[in-house]
Amino acid sequence: MSAKKTMLGAPIKRKEDIRFITGRGRYVDDFNPPNTVYMGVLRSPYAHAKINNIHFNKEKIKPLSILTGNNSPLKPLPVFINIPGMKPYSPQALASGKARYVGEPVAAIVVDSRSDVEDALEGIQLEYEPLEAVVDAETALQTGSPLLYDEWGTNLIVKRTASRGDVDRAFREAEATVKGRFKIGRQTAIPIENRAVIASFDPYSERLTIWCTSQQPHRTRDTVAEAFNLPLEKVRIIAPDVGGGFGVKFGVYPEYLLATYFTLLLKRPVKWVEDRREHLMSAIHGREQTHYFEMAAGRDGRITGFKDHVVADVGSPSIISMSPPAKTLQLITGCYKLENFKVDVDFVATNKAPFGPVRGNGRPEAILVVEHALDLVAQELKMDPVEVRMRNFVSPRDMPYDSGTGLRYDSGDFAAVLKKACELIDYNGLRKQQEAQHGKGRSIGIGAVCYVEDTGFGPSKTSGRPGYETAFIRVERTGAVNLYTGASPHGQGLETTLAQICAEELTIHPEDVNVVFGDTERVPYGIGTFGSRSAVVAGSAALLAARKAKEKMLAIASHVLDASPESMILGGGVFMSGGEGRSISFRDVAKAAYDAAGLPPRLEAGLQASSYFDPPALTFSCGAHVAVVEVDSETGNVKVLKYVVVDDCGKVLNPVVVHGQIEGGVAKGIGGALLEQLKYDENDQLLTSTLMDYLIASSMDVPELEIDRLETPSESNPLGVKGVGEGGTIGAVAAVVSAVQDALRPFGGGVDQVPLTPEVVWRLLWKQTG
Amino acid sequence: MKQVSTTINGQKYVGNAEPRTLLVYFLRDELGLTGTHIGCVVGKCGACSIIVDGKVVKSCMMFANQAEGADILTVEGLAQGSKLHPIQEAFWENHGLQCGYCTPGMLMASYYLLKENPKPTEEEIRRGIAGNLCMCTGYVNIVKAIKAASEKMQAGGQSQK
Ligand code: FES
Numbered sequence: 053m054s055a056k057k058t059m060l061g062a063p064i065k066r067k068e069d070i071r072f073i074t075g076r077g078r079y080v081d082d083f084n085p086p087n088t089v090y091m092g093v094l095r096s097p098y099a100h101a102k103i104n105n106i107h108f109n110k111e112k113i114k115p116l117s118i119l120t121g122n123n124s125p126l127k128p129l130p131v132f133i134n135i136p137g138m139k140p141y142s143p144q145a146l147a148s149g150k151a152r153y154v155g156e157p158v159a160a161i162v163v164d165s166r167s168d169v170e171d172a173l174e175g176i177q178l179e180y181e182p183l184e185a186v187v188d189a190e191t192a193l194q195t196g197s198p199l200l201y202d203e204w205g206t207n208l209i210v211k212r213t214a215s216r217g218d219v220d221r222a223f224r225e226a227e228a229t230v231k232g233r234f235k236i237g238r239q240t241a242i243p244i245e246n247r248a249v250i251a252s253f254d255p256y257s258e259r260l261t262i263w264c265t266s267q268q269p270h271r272t273r274d275t276v277a278e279a280f281n282l283p284l285e286k287v288r289i290i291a292p293d294v295g296g297g298f299g300v301k302f303g304v305y306p307e308y309l310l311a312t313y314f315t316l317l318l319k320r321p322v323k324w325v326e327d328r329r330e331h332l333m334s335a336i337h338g339r340e341q342t343h344y345f346e347m348a349a350g351r352d353g354r355i356t357g358f359k360d361h362v363v364a365d366v367g368s369p370s371i372i373s374m375s376p377p378a379k380t381l382q383l384i385t386g387c388y389k390l391e392n393f394k395v396d397v398d399f400v401a402t403n404k405a406p407f408g409p410v411r412g413n414g415r416p417e418a419i420l421v422v423e424h425a426l427d428l429v430a431q432e433l434k435m436d437p438v439e440v441r442m443r444n445f446v447s448p449r450d451m452p453y454d455s456g457t458g459l460r461y462d463s464g465d466f467a468a469v470l471k472k473a474c475e476l477i478d479y480n481g482l483r484k485q486q487e488a489q490h491g492k493g494r495s496i497g498i499g500a501v502c503y504v505e506d507t508g509f510g511p512s513k514t515s516g517r518p519g520y521e522t523a524f525i526r527v528e529r530t531g532a533v534n535l536y537t538g539a540s541p542h543g544q545g546l547e548t549t550l551a552q553i554c555a556e557e558l559t560i561h562p563e564d565v566n567v568v569f570g571d572t573e574r575v576p577y578g579i580g581t582f583g584s585r586s587a588v589v590a591g592s593a594a595l596l597a598a599r600k601a602k603e604k605m606l607a608i609a610s611h612v613l614d615a616s617p618e619s620m621i622l623g624g625g626v627f628m629s630g631g632e633g634r635s636i637s638f639r640d641v642a643k644a645a646y647d648a649a650g651l652p653p654r655l656e657a658g659l660q661a662s663s664y665f666d667p668p669a670l671t672f673s674c675g676a677h678v679a680v681v682e683v684d685s686e687t688g689n690v691k692v693l694k695y696v697v698v699d700d701c702g703k704v705l706n707p708v709v710v711h712g713q714i715e716g717g718v719a720k721g722i723g724g725a726l727l728e729q730l731k732y733d734e735n736d737q738l739l740t741s742t743l744m745d746y747l748i749a750s751s752m753d754v755p756e757l758e759i760d761r762l763e764t765p766s767e768s769n770p771l772g773v774k775g776v777g778e779g780g781t782i783g784a785v786a787a788v789v790s791a792v793q794d795a796l797r798p799f800g801g802g803v804d805q806v807p808l809t810p811e812v813v814w815r816l817l818w819k820q821t822g
Numbered sequence: 823m824k825q826v827s828t829t830i831n832g833q834k835y836v837g838n839a840e841p842r843t844l845l846v847y848f849l850r851d852e853l854g855l856t857g858t859h860i861g862c863v864v865g866k867c868g869a870c871s872i873i874v875d876g877k878v879v880k881s882c883m884m885f886a887n888q889a890e891g892a893d894i895l896t897v898e899g900l901a902q903g904s905k906l907h908p909i910q911e912a913f914w915e916n917h918g919l920q921c922g923y924c925t926p927g928m929l930m931a932s933y934y935l936l937k938e939n940p941k942p943t944e945e946e947i948r949r950g951i952a953g954n955l956c957m958c959t960g961y962v963n964i965v966k967a968i969k970a971a972s973e974k975m976q977a978g979g980q981s982q983k
């Protein structure tokens with residue numbers, strides 16, 4: 053097959069798009085089974101309160117059924133991420149005894165019509181006894197702070213440390229040191245589709261079907277079956293089209309179990325579709341951490357030591373709350389060869405919504421802080437920040453590199469991506485311009501950073517959880533292909549990417565490959581789509597499954613053609629016997645497999661194969677981001693003027709899809725650096741409960757991007773790919789912060805938090821100059 | 823409950839709505855036109871954007887009753903049979919969508935933008951869709967798609983519909 057004909061690496065249009073652009077996408081809320089009833093969830097108005105009695109207002113609509121936490125028979129939700137030594141807790145679907153955050157479900161009702169939900173909820177009154185709350189992690193660590201769990205005697209859930217070398221000595225002997233406090237605000241993912249579920253129990257077949265907004269249908273099935281003691285084979289989870297996830301649709305939410313409870317009770321489909329307010333107060337929050345960091349360096353710009361104390365505010369702990377801070381700790385040394393470091397992380401419970409993964413999951417936080425520390429070192433030494441980075445990178449010669457934090461970087465040339473990005477944006481030219489404009493009223497800042505990230509979650513062995521992904525392929529009698537994937541895409545373009553992979557292997561057209569996903573009854577057991585893993589792990593599974601199908605087809609073809617198996621080749625959808633010049637089409641071989649009469653002895657009829665691909669190791673993507681910003685010193689407003697990304701995510705399967713992932717990621721990072729913020733007031737109420745208050749990047753906030761790449765193929769999967777779903781965000785938060793820091797330099801100021809809203813930037817400027 | 827009759831995508835629709843029923847719920851739940859989406863119900867995300875009497879509106883900001891007698895275009899009505907509208911083609915060709923959730927609203931906002939301003943600059947495009955939020959694409963390819971659609975429609979010598 054000539055390289056030109058290859059499907060992989062081609063910028064082909066996405067298969068899934070037709071249904072989306074014509075309004076035929078099917079999201080959970082688009083399904084309306086007959087006889088559906090609607091669920092509403094009553095949420096705690098208090099951040100911390102004892103829950104006593106329940107009252108009903110007779111005037112209001114009477115619900116068909118009601119469940120409160122104090123009489124709930126539901127089992128606690130299984131905690132998915134456990135850290136050794138952490139304090140025990142059991143997240144409940146409905147708060148019982150006491151509520152621990154504003155928005156925590158305390159009761160649920162069902163009514164006949166969607167428009168009655170609000171009225172019915174107003175008719176229930178719970179008696180609360182408000183308790184003193186704590187919504188700040190550092191306050192929560194002080195003695196005398198209110199406690200989320202009295203039995204713990206503290207709010208510190210667990211403390212983790214990573215260290216290497218002799219950090220004290222490094223600081224004693226340092227020629228220069230910098231230090232700072234950096235506060236990363238609370239943010240969330242904001243898929244434009246909110247969460248939704250329909251649970252439907254059919255009493256005749258005793259089968260339960262649940263449609264839900266999920267990144268992990270099989271795990272949801274396991275949890276639901278276990279929670280209600282249902283036979284696994286009688287539970288079916290469908291994640292139809294899902295309108296974005298970015299981490300917040302990773303886990304099983306209390307509402308999914310509540311809807312299940314009601315359908316089992318009422319034998320009618322139960323639907324719950326949240327509104328944005330519920331989403332902002334009770335779907336997963338992320339990011340929030342405060343870092344106290346110090347960095348030691350020699351006058352030559354070599355980093356000799358790094359210390360960081362991280363206070364991570366995980367809110368009221370839930371099923372995956374421990375994941376982001378743990379990931380921050382693993383990635384805290386970024387792209388740099390640090391011989392001496394010590395980093396510890398306090399995982400702290402507060403009276404805020406549960407915490408968990410938000411695009412990047414703890415990685416943007418780590419990269420932001422280490423890159424910021426390097427900027428301060430450059431400033432201290434009056435060196436160019438890019439030069440400081442160049443002196444400290446882990447080099448390709450060091451690979452595989454043990455980070456000392458539990459990761460083993462497999463590959464990547466950090467200096468090369470940064471060099472290329474600087475060339476693309478004309479870094480030196482920009483610096484000269486910046487110099488020339490200095491003092492002329494425009495505050496331009498340039499930020500150039502590098503990130504590395506672990507992608508392609510697995511392997512099962514070292515992670516202690518299933519880390520494989522699955523594919524099942526069936527070549528139909530017509531030669532068309534059905535590919536069933538265990539991954540659960542929600543915007544990543546996986547239908548196209550997997551079709552390309554199969555098409556390439558089988559030398560057919562991607563249009564002839566239909567990709568099926570998101571239905572536990574149709575697809576093989578899957579782990580799901582998260583952590584930049586689908587192309588890597590699910591893609592490899594698809595390739596291996598296609599390869600097995602091809603092997604069988606070769607055997608059939610050689611038998612039909614009466615040619616030696618070794619002489620057979622497949623190209624352009626035709627099986628050819630090289631020597632004898634005989635051939636048979638892909639389609640005819642498929643037909644032969646099902647007609648069976650002409651099959652070779654001992655070969656079964658049919659044409660299907662499966663693969664459970666478990667990667668031997670994580671694979672590491674990297675990239676450099678350079679941002680140019682302008683800070684308006686009158687208003688504090690920051691505008692991103694120019695943006696360049698050079699990414700290395702290994703082999704690129706479809707550049708259109710890969711660039712799309714980077715562009716979306718960068719927009720999220722810009723939003724994270726400048727806009728996004730979940731705010732609680734002094735009464736512990738969530739102030740940002742609509743999209744009017746919680747701002748995300750709009751078309752006016754994101755510039756045109758220039759994207760280029762290096763391709764260092766991964767050696768831990770047969771495709772050579774690395775994940776790309778999160779790198780855009782990881783690089784962008786750090787790059788924008790670095791650029792603003794650079795812009796503030798002439799004012800003698802610096803940044804110490806995100807988001808850098810106009811108000812914050814104005815204060816940072818004003819504090820120094822006013 | 824009141825009867826509401828409208829013309830949607832060239833077809834007559836009659837349905838029932840309570841005084842407080844929002845137009846977006848009427849379209850979706852009463853008429854089964856689920857192409858129009860909901861992301862915020864406060865007029866901020868644009869997922870519910872449709873064309874009412876020639877103007878782009880956020881259908882969560884209107885009551886169903888207010889649409890009595892209106893001429894409405896939703897995403898379902900953009901294509902002519904299996905022939906895609908140039909804006910749809912351009913979104914497809916330029917990877918202007920990922921999860922597809924913001925897409926119907928984005929298409930309708932683009933439709934209105936190009937109707938009002940057939941040759942918009944990049945700045946005008948960005949302004950034109952500033953009320954439509956997308957969390958997947960970073961807008962880069964949406965802007966490109968609208969540019970491409972404008973060119974297609976110019977070349978086609980007409981702005982369809
Ligand atoms: S749902 Fe109408 S603007 Fe968001």
Ligand code: FES
Nearest residue numbers: 920921924956958
């Ligand atoms: S494509 Fe997902 S929100 Fe725009």
